[in-house]
Amino acid sequence: MTTQQYYSLTPETVITYVHQRPQLAGIFHPGESLEAVEVGDGNLNLVFKVWARADHKRTVVIKQALPYVRLVGDSWPLPTDRARIEAAALEIHARFVPQHTPKVYDFDPVMFAITMQHLDEHLIMRKGLIQGIKYPLFARHIGLFLARTLANTSDLVLDYKTKKEEVARFINPELCKITEDLVFTEPYRQVERNLFHKELEPQVLALQADEALRAEVAQMKEKFMTQAQCLVHGDLHTGSIMVNQTETYAIDPEFAFYGPMAFDIGAVIANLLLSYASHEVRTPDPDKRADFRQYLTASIIELWQVFSREFQPVWDQVDPINMPKAYQDGYMLRLLQDTAGMAACKMMRRVIGLAGVEDIRGIQDVHERAIAGSLALNIARALIMNRGQVSSIDHIVELATAARPTYPWTA
Ligand code: ADP
Ligand code: MG
Numbered sequence: 534m535t536t537q538q539y540y541s542l543t544p545e546t547v548i549t550y551v552h553q554r555p556q557l558a559g560i561f562h563p564g565e566s567l568e569a570v571e572v573g574d575g576n577l578n579l580v581f582k583v584w585a586r587a588d589h590k591r592t593v594v595i596k597q598a599l600p601y602v603r604l605v606g607d608s609w610p611l612p613t614d615r616a617r618i619e620a621a622a623l624e625i626h627a628r629f630v631p632q633h634t635p636k637v638y639d640f641d642p643v644m645f646a647i648t649m650q651h652l653d654e655h656l657i658m659r660k661g662l663i664q665g666i667k668y669p670l671f672a673r674h675i676g677l678f679l680a681r682t683l684a685n686t687s688d689l690v691l692d693y694k695t696k697k698e699e700v701a702r703f704i705n706p707e708l709c710k711i712t713e714d715l716v717f718t719e720p721y722r723q724v725e726r727n728l729f730h731k732e733l734e735p736q737v738l739a740l741q742a743d744e745a746l747r748a749e750v751a752q753m754k755e756k757f758m759t760q761a762q763c764l765v766h767g768d769l770h771t772g773s774i775m776v777n778q779t780e781t782y783a784i785d786p787e788f789a790f791y792g793p794m795a796f797d798i799g800a801v802i803a804n805l806l807l808s809y810a811s812h813e814v815r816t817p818d819p820d821k822r823a824d825f826r827q828y829l830t831a832s833i834i835e836l837w838q839v840f841s842r843e844f845q846p847v848w849d850q851v852d853p854i855n856m857p858k859a860y861q862d863g864y865m866l867r868l869l870q871d872t873a874g875m876a877a878c879k880m881m882r883r884v885i886g887l888a889g890v891e892d893i894r895g896i897q898d899v900h901e902r903a904i905a906g907s908l909a910l911n912i913a914r915a916l917i918m919n920r921g922q923v924s925s926i927d928h929i930v931e932l933a934t935a936a937r938p939t940y941p942w943t944a
Contacts, residue, residue, distance in 0.1 A: 539613070539644055542597050544569045549580045550646075551595070556639035557648060559593055559881040567600075574657075576604045576888070577611065577787070582651060590654075592653060593638060598645040598787070612707050615787040616645035621702065622789035623649070625764060633674055633782055647781055652782055655775035662771060662808040663892055665816060665825050672832040674781035675774065675801055676839025683794045684847040686764035700761050705790040708767065712788065716878050717754035720885035721747050729885045732903035736910055736939060737885055749917045751880075753874045761791035769797045770879070770890070771804040799875025801836065804890070805829050806876065806933055807883055810909035811892035813938065814901035830930045837872075837926035841865060870920045872930050877917035884909050892922075900941070907940035 542550060548567045551557055561567060568588040571579065572594075579599060584592035598616035602609040620640035627634045636650040661668065688696055719727060721741055729737050740746060765789025766773070775782045809829045816822040848861050883890045884906045893909060896902040915932040923929055 535803060537643065541599055542579055542581065542644070542646070543593070544571055544581060547583060547595055550644070551583055551648075554639055554641065554648070557593070558592060560638065561585055562586075566724050570715045577602055577615075579603065582653075584651075592651040593648050594635075594651045596647045596649070613645035615705065615708055616640070616647060617642060617791065618703060618705050618708075619785070619787040620647050620790050622764065622766070622786035623647070625686065626678075626682055626783065626786065628919070629685050630678045632780075633678045635782055635784055652775045652784070655782060657772055657778065658774040658776045659771040659804070659808075659891060661776060662805075662829075663811070663815065663895065664724045665812070665821070668776045668778065668781070670779060671774070671781050672835035673839050674835045675783070677843050678781075678783055679794075679798055679801070679836075680840045680843030683763045683765065684844050686791075687762055687794070687847075689847050689851055697787070699764065700710065700791040703764060703790045705767070705788065708788045709790055709792075712767070713754065715886050715888060716882045717750060717757060717905075719887070720882045721750055726887045727885050728887055728889060729906065730899060730903065732899060732940065733884070733906050733910075735908055735942060738883075739882070740914065746914065746917060749874060749877055750921070753871070753878050753917075756793045757796060757869060757875075760793040762793050763791065764789060765792040765794065765797045766795070766800075767792065769800040771801075771808070772890070774801075792877070793871060795871030797835075798840065798868070798872045799877075800879050802833050802872060803876040803879035803883075804892075805833055806912050807880055807890055807892050807909055809933065810912060811896065811905045813908050814896060814898075814905050815892075826934075830934060833930055834904070835927050837869070838900055866924070869926065869929070872921050873920040873923050873932075874917045876921070876929075877913040880909050880913040884913075903940045904938045905940035908936060909937060911936040 547569045549560060551567060552564065567583055568586055569581050569583040571581050579597045581595045582592065583595060598613040600610060600613050601607040602611050603609060620637060623634060623637050627637070635652060637647060639648040656670065658668065684690060686699065691699065701916065766786045767790055768785060769783060773783060773785040775784055809826055812825055813823050816825060884893060893902060895906045896905055914934045915936050916929065920933055
C-alpha cells in the first residue's frame with residue numbers, strides 16, 4: 534500500500550508509515566515492533582528517529598518537509614518541494630562523496646519525506662566545537678566533499694546540456710529567498726526581525742551605516758543571485774555537519790541550488806570563525822583557548838589546501854587553449870577572495886540577524902555574549918573589507934586572528 538495523500542507525521546504515525554513503504558522492507562520486518570522519537574532540533578522540518586525494538590542497530594531517520602517553517606508556524610509558508618531538492622542533492626553527493634553522505638533509502642514524493650541512514654555515532658559538529666572537541670579529520674573530509682561536489686557539478690566537468698538541465702532541476706527560489714533576505718539584506722538595515730541584543734547596538738548601527746561595507750555585501754548578494762557556477766549545498770554550516778573522530782557527514786542540503794562555490798566554502802569557514810570568536814569567552818584559560826583556536830585556524834588552512842589539491846585533477850583535464858594556467862590561477866584566486874566575502878556575510882548575519890548560532894547566542898552572560906559577538910563582527914569586517922587583497926588562505930587567517938572585540942566600548 535502506498536500513501537495517497539500528504540499528512541504530517543507524528544511519532545505514532547511514522548511507525549505505520551515505515552511499515553507501508555515497500556522500499557523499507559529490507560530494513561524492517563513486516564509488522565515488527567518499532568519505536569520512534571521526534572528529534573526536534575531543526576528549524577524547518579520534522580525529523581524522526583525510528584528503530585526496531587528487537588535490534589537497535591536497524592534504525593533510520595525520516596525527515597519530512599512541512600508546508601511551513603516549523604519554528605514559526607503556518608504564518609510562514611514554505612514549499613515542500615525542498616524535500617525533492619534535498620533528496621536529489623543527496624543523490625549527487627552520494628555519487629561523488631558517498632563516504633560523507635548519509636545513505637538515502639527512500640524518497641516519498643507524496644509525503645515529501647526522506648528516509649535515510651541514521652548517523653547514530655555522530656554529533657552535530659557545532660555542539661562538539663562548543664565543548665572544545667577537536668575533529669582531526671574534518672578539514673580533510675570537508676575539503677574533499679567541497680572539491681568533489683562543487684567541481685563535478687560545474688561547467689568545468691558537466692557537458693553544456695546537462696549543466697543547464699541541472700540548473701533547471703535545482704531551481705529553489707523560496708529557499709534562496711530566505712538566504713537573500715537573512716544573509717544579504719536584513720542584517721544591514723534596521724529590520725524588526727533582527728535579533729542582536731542592545732549591548733551590541735552601537736557596533737551594529739556603525740556597521741549598518743558603513744556604505745563601503747554595504748557595497749561589498751551587495752556584491753556578494755549579486756554573486757549569490759546570479760552566479761550559477763555549480764550545485765552548492767546552500768546551508769553548509771557546522772549544524773549541517775555530523776562528525777566523530779573518524780567520520781564526517783554533510784546533511785540537510787534542502788537549500789541546494791546552482792550558485793557560487795564560494796558560498797559553501799565561506800559557510801564552513803564562517804562557522805569555524807564563529808566558534809573561534811565564541812571561545813574568546815567560552816574558554817577563559819588562555820592556553821586552552823590558544824590551543825583550540827590553533828586547531829580551528831589550522832583546520833581552515835587545511836580545508837582550503839585539500840580543496841585546491843582535490844580540485845587540481847579537474848584543471849588537469851580542461852582545454853589548456855581556452856583555459857590556460859593564468860585563467861586557472863585567476864579562477865582559484867577569485868574563489869578564495871569570494872570565499873572571504875561570503876564567510877563575512879555568513880558571520881554578520883549570525884550575530885545581527887534572525888537566525889543566530891548557539892556558539893554565540895548560547896552564551897549565558899550578556900556581556901560575554903556581546904564580547905564574542907563584537908569579535909565575530911570585527912573578524913567579518915576585516916574579511917569583507919580586505920577580500921580584494923587576499924592572496925592566500927593564510928592571509929584570511931591572519932586577518933581573522935588580528936581582529937579584537939570592540940565591546941565593551943572604552944570611548
Ligand atoms: P532542518 O532542515 O529542519 O534543520 P536537519 O536536516 O538539520 O533539519 O535535521 C535536524 C536534526 O536532526 C539535526 O540537527 C540532527 O540532530 C538530526 N538529524 C538529521 N539527519 C540525521 C541523520 N541522518 N542521522 C542522525 N541525525 C540526524
Ligand atoms: Mg535545514
